[in-house]
Amino acid sequence: MVSRARGGAWDRKLVGPRLCVSLSGHSMAPPRPREGRGHRDHRWAPSEEEALEKWDWDCPETRRRFEDAFFRDEDYIRQGSEDCHKFWAFFERLQRFQTLKTSKKEETDPGHPKHCVPALADLPRPYDSRYRINLSVLGPDMRDIRGSGSQLPPKRVSEFRRALLHYLDFSQKQAFTRLAKLQRDRAALPIAQYRKCILQTLKQHQVVVVAGDTGCGKSTQVPQYLLAAGFSHVACTQPRRIACISLAKRVGFESLSQYGSQVGYQIRFESTRSAATKIVFLTVGLLLRQIQREPSLPQYKVLIVDEVHERQLHNDFLLGVLQHLLPTRPDLKVVLMSATINIMLFSSYFGNAPVVQVPGRLFPITVIYQPQEAEQTASKSERLDPRPFLRVLEAIDNKYPAEERGDLLVFLSGMAEIGAVLEAAQTYASHTQRWVVLPLHSALSVADQDKVFDVAPPGVRKCILSTNIAETSVTIDGIRFVVDSGKVKEMSYDPQAKLQRLQEFWISQASAEQRKGRAGRTGPGVCYRLYAESDYDAFTPYPVPEIRRVALDALVLQMKSMSVGDPRTFPFIEPPPPASLETAIQYLQEQGALDASEALTPIGCLLAQLPVDVVIGKMLILGSMFSLAEPVLTIAAALSVQSPFPRSAQSSLECAAARQPLDSDQGDPFTLFNVFNAWVQVKAERSQNSRKWCRRRGVEEHRLYEMANLRRQFKDLLEDHGLLAGAEAATPGDSYSRLQQRRERRALHQLKRQHEEGAGRRRKVLRLQEEAEDGSSDEDHAGPAARHAEDSVDIQDVKFKLRHNLEQLQAAASSAQALSREQLVLLKLVLARGLYPQLAVPDPFNSGRKDSDQIFHTQAKQGAVLHPTSVFASSPELLHVQEPQATCGGGSRDDKDKMSSKHQLLTFVSLLETNKLYLVNCVRVPALQSLLLFSRSLDTNGDCSRLVADSWLELQVVDSEGAVQLLAAALRLRACWESALDRQLSHQARWRRREQQQRRQRLGEEDEDEEEAESVSRAEVAALSRELLQFMATKVPYSLRRLTGLEAQNLYVGPQTVTATPKLPGLFGSSALSPHPTKGGYRVTNFLTYNCLLSDTDLYSDCLRTFWTCPRCDLHLPLTPLERMAHESACATDLHGGPGAEEATTEQSRKPSALQRPYHCDSCQKDFLFTPTEALRHRRQHM
Template identity: 45%
Template structure:
């Protein structure tokens, strides 16, 4: 049923008219008795209608119209008659039900009705119960008609006043004086750089200047999502288009754009995606790139694309908007004229209050000269030291003693991170509690929106705000009333160590440009003072500008886009400032590991899909794998959880024991992703049950509920991504809600609209309460907007059903899906962990050692799960239980703060994962020794088991790759060719290979022959889909069987000296390395031996056999464990339990007594 026909079913045949009679519900061609449209178009009629309304209200005020009924707005008949669009309401074209102006009229009408309501209890003036309902309808409709005219008159007067106010405010902005210069310059140049400091008005006024100049297709990019929506609202307000769509915003999966939009605020990333779909960006005639000085990676990439695009689109104009810092760089890159606009700044007095010796990291002259000469800039690390509250208290005491309390002026303190902010806040709060003239407010991006909004509230008379902030207050937020600034000179910055593939959250010295931004915060509304807690000499040795993100962040998203758009080798791309070659090489290797690029660095079919998905490449691959194995719902939740900060609150050492106990009930021994699934399911159960609020449940379990709402939103976004990738993939997108569900949605929609309007209306600046704790948990009072939004977007009962407990098979397959996306991000327990205290165990990766478990990880709360054996044992076939524990930790990322940590950890069986996903698998002559990725050494006592696992892994990998290729091919609607493996091996050599490797080669020949006859894309019919699902079911069963079967072997990390001896050939040393002893580097290994597949090389290790015959009676196979076992009598390998071994041996002619020994 179409949407239009469903609406038609709702419209009844009859409705009430303004005289209280039931009439046919059609739109008559004859004029209505009261026609608002006609009145509003005719100035004479409108003036008379307003006068009539005023006279009516005056007359009714003498004789009160209502008694004690002010809570009742109007009846449903009136609502349909005037405001319901579906039922041709008389005023619905100007005040439609559910719109912001509808709720505004409600408030206006309520006040009007109160003025016409008597305080006594005499009801004789109201229609009696015996009167017809039409009398009351007539009274109400008459008042509504007059109220609408008075409301329109009020709105017009308010608009006129607002126009005057906006025009006055606009004229005060420095940018206004340059409006003609902007238009004139664009008439002669296609690129213009507007350089102006914060407060000059460029972000709000330049789009309006261009609209007035005749540009009708304007894109204005912003580096942050929140800036897009806030600027769109502001510009819409200033153009008096608040309820229209000429000014709109669009961010990922959300926006207000319509066909009437003239100016669109959007993120840089979204414009890049539009470029991928339309390389000419034909939807726009001018593109404004705001905040280019912030040097975000995608912002720099966008500049490069626009520079290329200007060569082909001669009608396109580009306006770059920057702070005055480093503006010359952008002007030179585009060879563009610069318009310098002064900021609206008052005089700021600067104090250098340093009580310590200068930091040698900063002021060393030789290091300073090296930094200045370097092409690739690096941030300057600060010396490690705890926060000293003394200097901050000294400044506050100076303010108290020298500035009268009657003078307004708040304090803004810049600290490096959340820990430093909260530490200082605790100390300053003690001072504030004693003096009673300060309110301490922390400000950080990790705090809730309510906590952040408090910084905009007004302190009581005689009281000052002290806002302790990270660099979020440098440019992202503007807080009025700041007169004093304390600058610690430090910032916490997330940098990327390309060699270790690890993010580092470290403390650095700010740049001179950032210090100037911080200083400027105190001079926006009047003269101010800035106290720098470092010396002038230290300031002079700071970097001139912040380090661009492109030189300190992972490059995978950027490089994948460059390859997908066909720009060739990223190493020769025209960046405004290029990243290092090492960083590019590491990221290219990462994309190859992911399968997005092939061995020649060409983009693959999978890479094209990942580039088009508006998500991180790792998450994108995880989602695609979930579609192959029909595990979309749990994997979407896991992927959404990996995209937000941990929902768990940090518990102090003296934390609430009940919270700890409650949280432990959600723990999963499989790792963090599965713990998140438990949290998600528990939260949904509480929401569905409704016996307690979900907010209260989260508090009892130490969970930040707003993170779960974020996960819910991202889940919906990911679902849309997959449904767009392959329409119809998610069946529940096609579901039609039942009548009860639809009624509930309508009710929730009304509540949500009203709640949003009330929330917006209440965002006046409030006065802070001195008796209230400066930072508290959220209130339980009021409408929970987020809960309503969640109910509107989701069917909770279906979510609960889909989030039902997973089977063990599902868990094991999800582990493989995670590993397939994150490989080679694996960590192995240090060999000394069994002898360390549980809180000191560490793990190692091929590129980073001594990594700790992050405190938010569930594994950190249960270290015994991963600590390892408590005694030395020889792990071989004679002691199977110990030899079967080959546990690795698969992690999402590494983060270094006080120490290097593993984040988002999943426990996985090591040998299985290495064979399924290893990039290089090298064997010795009998396959008893295998080295995976030139790092992990696996030793088998039974060579036939090793051969069997090599063959099994090959079969599983090739089937998996083929099914993924089919899924990708269907998604992009074009063939995705699988690379044929056909290595030339003579028959004589083949005959000398181990049996398992001969089987692999035979299998390859059959596959290659089949591929030659089926080198076209199959039409995706129901029969093909059924065949595909059958193959998936078969692969799933085999993968689960593999994961359930233990491998009797040893797994360890090869020592560098040992690996040097294992590999016989290396690249010759370079000229710079001549005469230097060679150290182990896996990149220097030259492939030797026989190439079996793209990843298996036979006899490439020069190492003796580790095989030995173990008498059958010595094989102590545990009763409960299935393992791979080779029968020497029938020369076959099986996945069996001990009981099955005995049964098999009996049929092979070996008595059970002999086995028991």
């Protein structure tokens, strides 16, 4: 499609008025070449005449000969270049033009008196258009031409030469016209009048607010004004990545340094920045990270913060940071750019900074209020009624003649609403043939988004159905009509439930005005508001700032790592709700990123440097420890981008079937993992088909590209932080393949450049019914245009191959397919630990329900359902407990509970509430083992047969002995894992410090061997992995139940009944067993509380001793479960201790423990301080 558009544009250029001026304005006199001097002509007499008759300029061989002579490598135009093609096209037009003109008689020059002005005295006569060309081509010598064997007739040479001159003149004129137009357009922008004023104000003040409405040109012009005024080291922040790229391109183009490096951008995956860059466009998030590294921001002299009125979370925080920073950097200038919304808020936040207010360029807009009838909401439950929107289409058709251009922009609240109106509007459009209907939202691919910029054929209007993305982010020209539904869907955050809610709201007055303004950018417009004027009056003046509606975990983490003080007292421009801050702090504490004093932990430090969600960051860290980095990288990336499976209902059946082999019954992240790996394989094997492959499976390919980018970034981060060994330089050994590789890369680079040159964003003409065709997912049905696109260069593919090492990716993908069962189990453990406590328990009655009615409960929310794209939504039986064994006594009050060793929980990535509460991206995990390993609190009864995890899930184990064993194993594993992780992190922290030191001092060797030794050894990790696998494989029948609210309230015995518990030895090492202050029972570790559960059996816990034989030392005694655990742990230490074990234990026993008692041994006549177990063991020695 690209080439088609290019051809079209090219044609237009050639017939354009400029050519007519340069060629037709003056008659084409027959050539009187100066170059081909007369004497040569004689040698070519009659045979040449003949040759001239038969001369064929279209013959490729002829052309090649001329190209050989004139378009050599050192010439202005090179053979095979785009210019070369353009020249021949120009040449053809010129030829045609000349044949038209040859009939014209040559005017005889009447002779002219010499002019008195010297410059005019020697004007050439007669007139020849060639004299109007201010350049000349130093062509190859004629002898060279003949010497090379290709005989070029001089007449033809001069003909060619002349055409070449005209071509060069034409392209000069063309470029100059572009330049002049550019300058004119810039000067015509409203802000151009304020250039001097802005620069002057900035000279006098540290902070200036530039307020102007869309279309005034502030984003593109202010950076250029600064550049022209001699400022350098300018950073301009944008809320969105896409804006960074497009602005850098635009500003580079306008400032005539499109191909220079003065203007660059820097975003998450890409940077065009170099030492010569004077202005860089970057995202706010990235700038904050730069401040995080260098708090005084020494690399910039001017900071432009654009779109501050949007009140984006990062922007608000940046303003706070800047307020703090400015006094220490008096030389730093700041320009805040805003729409004309709430300007004084920003001005006063920076000590009444001066405001330069620029009017926007708007034409008058008529507002028509068309409130909807209330009737429609009642009947049609959830689906939006498209009729009011169709009525507007109809009204436009009736009122405005089709010849009057002007497109329609409809603002809807969300994708579902767009879908509903799209369907109806397309039906209407196919009847009237007067509309092309296009959706626009952020989930569309860039190519699809780009369609809204294409033009509709004559007599047809575009109808763009958009979310609020078109309110500020995307500006479409030619809009004359706007329909405003008055609604917006926004994520709101419930700090209590830690729940994202996608809810529909009324928009603010500011948004309504913004939407209206979109109709008046190119001419007078009309805005239809589908609500009453009284509704408008009731709207809030401004939208709710993001800081008031999102989770603040990441922000708090970043604040902590930037040491800006207590987040609660940070001088935000408008403070967030205190509850959100508290939740965030608490959450970070739960996640282990902050300690009890709210200081960053080592893991927190690391997480703060990873620009990802805390849980994903944890996954990456955990995964790198278990040598599962490659698969975890992919999964982490997959979970950080939007789902690649679109929700369009129609296509999903076929696509889902095609995708099915890639579904993983382990859970959605693993399906994504499979899809990504399979895609990489497709790319590696038959690259061009990956687009087709994706379409057949209903996969949005650009999400996969995003994943690849993100994965790469994660990998770099892990390598940067010493968590992953840097990739060995994977250059192939022999020089041939190196050469080959270089050649391939060069070819790719060229493809990319060609694409960038060619895609001069020429607007295509849309076809009626385009949607219907493109909507079809099966490429066999696609029109010729689509097939054409298939053949053309897939620029995404080119970029992908340039950016990534496909071989490495493929290797990772292949190894992923060969993932062993053990690795898979470990991978799941890593995910589950990262995602904890995001767990849901299946409803016990699910097995009796329909597939679509499966419900799940989280600790805070009940009745969540699975997202329809989830594998468990199509195969719910994967979560059902299959073996309904005989119910068991065991003190269970609820006989309905199944005893099984196969209970499972779902761990999920996010909880999303729209019309229902959805679990998004679920993985199934074994319930008992996961809870034992991850719970923040585990409470037990006396014999440990009843366990309560995090005060909401109750596990009853039939075999209390098995339970005790599992619990003991879990304690041990958790301690090992924790300590390994701690050492890994502190090792990493030291590594990083050293790295920084080295960078600063360039001092090579500093006791690194000693430090190296402290990292976690491979053997240790292997042993831990083995034990974890063993633990996961244990099969103990148990029941799983969610506690009712009442039960949860009356769960614990409480502190007063403590006396009933016998004094017992510490379970591990020296940790003293102390009564739990609120739950009662004993705190064994920071998560395990023994015997605090209120139940009948508690009273008899003393009597629960049963005879037991230690498998290690053959001790046979009646012991309580806890005593037994204590013995086991002591015994295990003995075993590990080896020869010095005896000493180690005595050493240990000397440490004060609340449970040790003086013991006098009659046999050896010595006094000891022994715990009861130790006493028993001692006595056994004498037997």
